[in-house]
Amino acid sequence: MLAVIAKLNVKAGKEEDFEKVMLDLAAAVNNNEPGNHLYQLCKDADGNYVVLELYEDEEAIAAHGASEHFKASGAGFKGLMGGPPEITRMTVVE
């Protein structure tokens, strides 16, 4: 199993819009990606957003990035992000 920590750079004042688009995406991931086991939006005490993600394997990560819902979400995020995400990929130790 593989894990991803995605730190997202949201523009100040756009938090509410961002959360709506991201939670819609999370719902689509949960409903359409059998290879995804976690896709959880979190917010730290400083207001920074992080998505915690777990995938069955590399194929499941590729399927996520290639999915229609993921590609379609790009339009929703337009104007909400202050910069690129910071992605950390990890392997799950079992």
Add this chain to the structure above:
Amino acid sequence: MLAVIAKLNVKAGKEEDFEKVMLDLAAAVNNNEPGNHLYQLCKDADGNYVVLELYEDEEAIAAHGASEHFKASGAGFKGLMGGPPEITRMTVVE
């Protein structure tokens, strides 16, 4: 729901011993903490260890820290850690 990212500082050469102790602790968490929803040991490409954790609420985090299995694990980790963990606490956005 609450999330924790715990970055763990493992001494070089102690990785195998650390994984055994940590996976035993993770099994105890999974078997004994109904308020914990995720306790997943991960390793990044540089060999750094991270535990991704999800809890129902503050009470569940307190129950984790106060549990006999958590307190007992301290002896197992003795000599394996290179410094204190770096803990990030977050709220889950739902």
